[in-house]
Amino acid sequence: MRELLPVLIVVGILAALAVFGPFIAPNPPNAIDIPNRLAPPGGEYLLGTDAMGRCILSRLLHGARWSLGLAFLVSTIGLIAGSVLGLVAAMGGRTVDWAVMRVTDIFLAFPDLVAAVVVAGVLGAGTSSLIFALTVTGWMRYARVARGIGLGLATRGHVVQAQLAGLSGPAIARWHYVPALVPSLTVVWTGMLARAILGISALGFLGFGVQPPTPEWGTMLLDARVHIRSTPLQMIWPGMAVVFCVLAINITGDVLRDALTDRDAPA
Amino acid sequence: MLTVERLTVRRGGREVLRDVSLSLAPGKTLAVLGESGAGKSTLIASVLGLINPEHGMVSWDGRPIARGAVALVMQEPRAAFNSRLTLRRSVCEPLRARGLPEDQDRFFRLCRGLELEPDLLARRPNQISIGQAQRAGVLRALIAAPPLILFDEPLSALDAATQKHTARLISAIQREEGFAALIVTHDLGYAAAHAENIAVLREGRIEEAADADVFFRNPQSSYGQSLVNAAVALGALEHRAA
Amino acid sequence: MNGAAELLLRSVVVLSGTAILTFILLWHAPGDPALTIAVARYDSVVSADVVDRIRTESGLDAGFWTAFSHWITPLLSGDLGNSSVSGRPIWPELRTAILLTLPLALMGLLIGLALSIPLAILAVRHPGGWIDRGAVALASLGAAMPAYWLALLLILAFAVKLLWFPAMGTGSAAHLVLPGLTLGLGVAASLTRILRSALLEAKGAPFLPALARRGVGPRERAFSHVAPHAAIPVLTVAGLELAFLLEGAVMVEVIFARPGLGGFLIHAIQARDFPKVQAVVMLTAILFVTVNLLTDLLYRLVDPRIGTRDA
Numbered sequence: 016m017r018e019l020l021p022v023l024i025v026v027g028i029l030a031a032l033a034v035f036g037p038f039i040a041p042n043p044p045n046a047i048d049i050p051n052r053l054a055p056p057g058g059e060y061l062l063g064t065d066a067m068g069r070c071i072l073s074r075l076l077h078g079a080r081w082s083l084g085l086a087f088l089v090s091t092i093g094l095i096a097g098s099v100l101g102l103v104a105a106m107g108g109r110t111v112d113w114a115v116m117r118v119t120d121i122f123l124a125f126p127d128l129v130a131a132v133v134v135a136g137v138l139g140a141g142t143s144s145l146i147f148a149l150t151v152t153g154w155m156r157y158a159r160v161a162r163g164i165g166l167g168l169a170t171r172g173h174v175v176q177a178q179l180a181g182l183s184g185p186a187i188a189r190w191h192y193v194p195a196l197v198p199s200l201t202v203v204w205t206g207m208l209a210r211a212i213l214g215i216s217a218l219g220f221l222g223f224g225v226q227p228p229t230p231e232w233g234t235m236l237l238d239a240r241v242h243i244r245s246t247p248l249q250m251i252w253p254g255m256a257v258v259f260c261v262l263a264i265n266i267t268g269d270v271l272r273d274a275l276t277d278r279d280a281p282a
Numbered sequence: 283m284l285t286v287e288r289l290t291v292r293r294g295g296r297e298v299l300r301d302v303s304l305s306l307a308p309g310k311t312l313a314v315l316g317e318s319g320a321g322k323s324t325l326i327a328s329v330l331g332l333i334n335p336e337h338g339m340v341s342w343d344g345r346p347i348a349r350g351a352v353a354l355v356m357q358e359p360r361a362a363f364n365s366r367l368t369l370r371r372s373v374c375e376p377l378r379a380r381g382l383p384e385d386q387d388r389f390f391r392l393c394r395g396l397e398l399e400p401d402l403l404a405r406r407p408n409q410i411s412i413g414q415a416q417r418a419g420v421l422r423a424l425i426a427a428p429p430l431i432l433f434d435e436p437l438s439a440l441d442a443a444t445q446k447h448t449a450r451l452i453s454a455i456q457r458e459e460g461f462a463a464l465i466v467t468h469d470l471g472y473a474a475a476h477a478e479n480i481a482v483l484r485e486g487r488i489e490e491a492a493d494a495d496v497f498f499r500n501p502q503s504s505y506g507q508s509l510v511n512a513a514v515a516l517g518a519l520e521h522r523a524a
Numbered sequence: 525m526n527g528a529a530e531l532l533l534r535s536v537v538v539l540s541g542t543a544i545l546t547f548i549l550l551w552h553a554p555g556d557p558a559l560t561i562a563v564a565r566y567d568s569v570v571s572a573d574v575v576d577r578i579r580t581e582s583g584l585d586a587g588f589w590t591a592f593s594h595w596i597t598p599l600l601s602g603d604l605g606n607s608s609v610s611g612r613p614i615w616p617e618l619r620t621a622i623l624l625t626l627p628l629a630l631m632g633l634l635i636g637l638a639l640s641i642p643l644a645i646l647a648v649r650h651p652g653g654w655i656d657r658g659a660v661a662l663a664s665l666g667a668a669m670p671a672y673w674l675a676l677l678l679i680l681a682f683a684v685k686l687l688w689f690p691a692m693g694t695g696s697a698a699h700l701v702l703p704g705l706t707l708g709l710g711v712a713a714s715l716t717r718i719l720r721s722a723l724l725e726a727k728g729a730p731f732l733p734a735l736a737r738r739g740v741g742p743r744e745r746a747f748s749h750v751a752p753h754a755a756i757p758v759l760t761v762a763g764l765e766l767a768f769l770l771e772g773a774v775m776v777e778v779i780f781a782r783p784g785l786g787g788f789l790i791h792a793i794q795a796r797d798f799p800k801v802q803a804v805v806m807l808t809a810i811l812f813v814t815v816n817l818l819t820d821l822l823y824r825l826v827d828p829r830i831g832t833r834d835a
């Protein structure tokens with residue numbers, strides 16, 4: 016599992032940011048300081064203030080908990096749900112496989128961000144409908160990958176032996192399927208983590224996600240948008256935070272994928 | 283009692299087995315002979331229920347063969363082990379599946395008999411030789427004492443001495459525990475020494491089925507004759523002739 | 525092989541599933557839909573009688589399956605139904621919205637193709653060279669860039685600082701530039717990546733040196749041998765890009781305050797005008813299921829080995 020190291024490092028840093036960000040924030044995220052509203056960077060507020068005089072740096076750091084923390088949650092729930100379904104499809108025989116894959120197709124019959132907007136919007140703004148919306152629209156890739164690998168494993172000698180031994184389905188999955196899935200699913204997971212960060216901020220920006228005054232990066236962009244003429248920097252920061260995290264995760268995912276495809280190349 | 287009735291199996295559009303019927307009593311050994319591609323592995327897979335026959339039936343005492351009541355020693359010994367688990371974990375899987383303890387006595391006795399040291403079983407499949415993997419495969423098949431064991435060329439990767447030794451050990455345990463053994467082999471000496479019944483498979487059909495004594499004295503099928511003649515010429519059947 | 529029939533059955537199953545799932549979602553949406561409609565229609569305090577009347581009228585009191593069949597029966601004959609807020613038929617309004625989004629999507633696609641094709645071709649000339657690395661870096665940056673932020677950056681640069689193009693609204697062709705560019709850059713990012721690896725793979729294909737030895741010229745090698753191989757992934761990508769365009773168009777339209785499909789959907793959600801939401805969902809699903817069906821069929825034409833279970 017040494018290939019997973021880069022993922023662990025980058026994800027560890029981001030997780031640390033989500034956990035400890037609020038503690039290193041210099042100011043409370045919602046403290047209003049009207050006399051200092053729309054202050055430029057430098058001086059008392061390192062990155063300046065927004066229209067209500069709230070410290071942008073502090074809001075960014077607190078926002079990490081929402082933007083990154085929720086992304087971890089959403090992509091991990093998707094990982095579990097999707098891979099269980101994919102394994103059920105791969106191990107359950109032709110009929111089960113067909114049914115599960117059609118359910119997957121149904122959820123794929125739609126661009127996922129649009130689907131997330133519809134689900135989140137219909138269920139009403141708020142964090143729980145945001146989580147639900149991004150999860151129900153984000154498990155399909157896991158299912159497909161898990162099924163694909165699972166079908167390949169079904170005829171392997173050790174899987175046949177486990178079946179003949181009378182090992183139960185879940186035990187076979189646990190010992191003979193899941194370990195083989197981990198590397199590929201980690202690659203998918205990094206992709207979905209990045210997607211979740213983008214999705215959370217997009218829904219926040221549309222007003223369907225995390226609600227103000229919670230400092231989430233998308234909602235911060237929404238606030239900043241009106242002041243694009245007077246204080247354009249205000250919208251630069253949250254956008255940069257999103258791009259930086261997504262870029263870091265995507266690059267890690269690419270590195271991991273390359274490492275895995277090198278190793279799996281025919282010996 | 284294993285009964286195979288008029289089994290016909292189709293793979294990739296071709297009939298690979300046609301109207302194959304066999305029976306095998308507990309404690310007995312049936313050796314299946316045949317050229318490469320004759321359908322021997324397919325027969326084994328059908329008996330195990332891994333492929334569905336076009337028609338025909340496989341049963342044990344009149345009932346379908348239950349999972350856990352049959353074991354298989356595979357033709358490719360290393361592929362039979364999960365590369366991420368230690369051999370010992372894989373070998374003891376049949377015990378764990380039944381919730382049995384890793385029966386210390388029997389386990390160590392079998393290990394000794396198969397010359398598998400505990401240290402070797404702590405390794406992973408890519409860290410052992412093919413012959414060692416094959417013996418570990420035999421160990422896994424025997425460990426939970428199933429009533430029926432299928433062997434797909436179980437000893438092909440072993441040197442002559444280990445082959446003899448392992449075959450004798452399998453026979454000894456069979457006498458003790460009474461399992462039925464279906465053995466696919468190209469080794470006529472082995473069949474002559476250990477099998478009570480012989481079946482010759484050719485292009486998916488049973489060409490000849492006979493008691494071992496009858497077969498070796500007077501093979502009916504042309505393939506059987508060529509096999510026996512070749513073996514006699516090599517002196518592989520000495521101890522039976524004696 | 526029962527390929528085509530099975531694929532068709534799949535499409536029907538997927539569309540029915542989409543219809544049922546959407547209906548379940550909207551059925552369980554929080555709030556009393558009758559009250560929402562009443563408020564939207566009469567724009568004031570409404571009495572309980574009015575709400576009850578609307579409930580009966582709209583078949584909302586009849587239970588899930590009755591309501592579902594009320595909706596699905598006309599849909600099967602091509603009738604998308606009426607807005608629950610205005611009571612007017614949905615299709616004319618939706619068609620207008622689609623026609624407004626179409627130029628934007630086309631613009632985005634054109635910009636995307638115009639940027640990605642030359643970039644990918646230049647990149648694979650010297651794999652690992654500086655153009656190649658630059659292209660990969662740009663594509664990665666583009667993939668990490670949320671459309672709404674890119675839009676804001678473009679507005680900041682070209683509308684606020686340079687005053688070249690208008691930032692918001694519709695009207696002239698100039699209004700299309702920044703939204704089209706936002707969309708196009710996103711398309712270019714993903715297309716460059718995909719084209720680049722498809723070209724690399726085709727270039728590295730083992731049959732090329734053999735062709736060269738047989739005296740097939742570089743131009744012919746590129747057009748009659750490399751291109752068909754690159755076409756297979758491009759086929760799949762077409763579906764992906766369509767999704768990307770639709771998704772991007774929704775976001776871009778909202779940011780640039782352009783009327784179109786995005787505004788139509790968002791307003792329908794905000795007004796809780798569920799028949800409209802359903803109409804958009806079903807049309808999109810039909811579009812994508814059709815595209816997927818065609819892709820699968822084409823795949824089978826290109827490579828007949830593809831079986832039903834692994835397709």
Ligand SMILES: Nc1ncnc2c1ncn2[C@@H]1O[C@H](COP(=O)(O)OP(=O)(O)OP(=O)(O)O)[C@@H](O)[C@H]1O
Nearest residue numbers: 293294295298316317318319320321322323324325
């Ligand atoms: N999945 C498959 N699809 C199509 N044909 C198959 C498949 N598996 C096996 N066959 C064919 O069935 C025939 C029997 O194969 P089988 O593996 O049973 O032979 P065998 O007798 O075990 O040979 P060997 O001694 O070489 O192991 C062969 O002709 C083989 O090509």
Ligand SMILES: [Mg+2]
Nearest residue numbers: 322323357434
């Ligand atoms: Mg074989």
